[in-house]
Amino acid sequence: MLQLSLILLMIxxxxxxxxxxxxxxxxxxxxxxxxxxxxLFFLRLFYLPEGTAPIITSLGGEAVDPLPQALMITTIxxxxxxxxxxxxxxxxxxxxxxxxxxxxxxxxxxxx
Amino acid sequence: xxxxxxxxxxxxxxxxxxxxxxxxxxxxxPETSIGETVIHRGYDETASKNLVAAILLDxxxxxxxxxxxxxxxxxxxxxxxxxxxxxxxxFPRAKEAAVPKxxxxxxxxxxxxxxxxxxxxxxxxxxxxxxxxxxxxxxxILATARLISVYIPEKASENTDPLNRLExxxxxxxxxxxxxxxxxRGAPFTNFFSxxxxxxxxxxxxxxxxxxxGLKVSSGLTIIFIRFIKEGK
Numbered sequence: 001m002l003q004l005s006l007i008l009l010m011i012x013x014x015x016x017x018x019x020x021x022x023x024x025x026x027x028x029x030x031x032x033x034x035x036x037x038x039x040l041f042f043l044r045l046f047y048l049p050e051g052t053a054p055i056i057t058s059l060g061g062e063a064v065d066p067l068p069q070a071l072m073i074t075t076i077x078x079x080x081x082x083x084x085x086x087x088x089x090x091x092x093x094x095x096x097x098x099x100x101x102x103x104x105x106x107x108x109x110x111x112x
Numbered sequence: 113x114x115x116x117x118x119x120x121x122x123x124x125x126x127x128x129x130x131x132x133x134x135x136x137x138x139x140x141x142p143e144t145s146i147g148e149t150v151i152h153r154g155y156d157e158t159a160s161k162n163l164v165a166a167i168l169l170d171x172x173x174x175x176x177x178x179x180x181x182x183x184x185x186x187x188x189x190x191x192x193x194x195x196x197x198x199x200x201x202x203f204p205r206a207k208e209a210a211v212p213k214x215x216x217x218x219x220x221x222x223x224x225x226x227x228x229x230x231x232x233x234x235x236x237x238x239x240x241x242x243x244x245x246x247x248x249x250x251x252x253i254l255a256t257a258r259l260i261s262v263y264i265p266e267k268a269s270e271n272t273d274p275l276n277r278l279e280x281x282x283x284x285x286x287x288x289x290x291x292x293x294x295x296x297r298g299a300p301f302t303n304f305f306s307x308x309x310x311x312x313x314x315x316x317x318x319x320x321x322x323x324x325x326g327l328k329v330s331s332g333l334t335i336i337f338i339r340f341i342k343e344g345k
Contacts, residue, residue: 001138005131012127019119048141053244054163056155063163065147066154070167074179077248077329081186084336088190091343 003044010037024090024100028083035079042068158303159314160241168246169321173301177286180328184283187332191276194339222260229257237326241318247325254326255333262338272338275331282328289321 014034021027046065054066094100097108150163150171160166168176237250293304305314 001135004134004138008127008130008134011130012123015126016119016123020116045137046142046144046147054151055243056161056163063151065143066150066163066167067144067147069164070172073164073168073246073248074175077179078182080333081183085186085189085193088193088339088343092193 004041007037007041007044010034010040013037022102024093024102024105025087027102028086028090031086032079032083035075039072039075042072155311157307158318159311160318162241162243162246165241165246165318165322169241169318170302173290173321176325177290177301180286180325181283183329183332184279187279187335188276190336190339191272194343219263222263226257226260229253229260233257233326233330237322238319240322241315247322248329250322251326251329252333254330255337258330258334259337262341272335275335279328279331279335282324282331286321286324286328289317289324 011034014030014037017030017033018027021030046068048062048064050062051064052059052061054063054069090100093105097105099105150167154163154166155161158166158170160169233250233253233256235250236245236253237247240246240250290301293302294300296304297306303314303317305317
């Protein structure tokens with residue numbers, strides 16, 4: 001129960017940060033927090049207290065469900081791609097406008 | 113201030129609602145029916161002892177190949193944006209923030225570490241179907257090793273065009289390797305050996321696939337790393 005509520009708190013933190021932060025880099029960081037929370041949530045849901053890794057060995061024991069782990073690899077790869085693109089975009093935006101503040105950027109967009 | 117309070121109230125409500133919705137899940141340990149099937153039949157059907165790799169490289173190979181494609185598109189996007197002349201530079205990098213010189217001991221240690229990192233990356237890739245690891249994870253380690261070699265001055269080659277070409281060719285190789293099974297077994301995106309062959313031979317497909325994915329991911333991430341380093345200079 002404690003683990004789940006902490007993970008949900010992390011999701012809430014990510015959403016709150018995305019909604020309120022005015023700095024572009026901070027927005028990207030909160031996007032990553034949200035993504036990490038989603039990954040933790042999936043892995044926690046299919047956790048077994050005495051489970052072993054889903055690899056066939058001679059050791060035996062009950063293996064955890066391999067499906068969520070396979071899905072989360074996809075999430076990690078796509079998260080890395082999105083973060084790389086977003087960071088490169090923020091560099092270019094800084095070169096163009098000299099600021100990374102959402103509010104000022106939107107005002108400059110209106111003036112053009 | 114009122115806006116932030118409203119937001120906090122809203123997120124607090126969402127948090128409490130989600131907490132009550134997921135509370136019954138906290139003490140039960142569910143298992144998907146697909147996962148159970150994979151645990152019982154995965155080795156016989158895919159010849160992979162690592163069942164996560166069995167799902168990634170056989171049951172949903174179609175998804176995995178285009179997941180590698182997303183990384184290709186992202187690397188191409190970074191490459192395009194970083195050298196596009198469409199963005200003028202009215203606000204270049206501040207002059208006073210000079211790049212600190214790397215210390216000699218760091219360079220010496222990274223020279224020693226470089227071959228071991230390459231070896232470890234290839235180990236993770238080749239044994240991806242027997243132990244934890246696989247193409248994506250090993251590819252990231254290889255790219256990290258390559259990042260060290262960018263910092264070692266004698267080996268520095270910062271031209272990313274050949275890498276981009278290599279990544280595209282590797283992606284086409286991946287697609288064609290996945291399509292071989294269409295001719296041998298009549299179903300695309302699965303192992304090209306039929307199920308009656310010895311699993312030790314069927315492993316070959318997984319090792320080949322892991323190698324291709326690993327090399328592709330490492331070249332894509334290397335492009336991203338090198339472009340970011342160049343952007344900072």
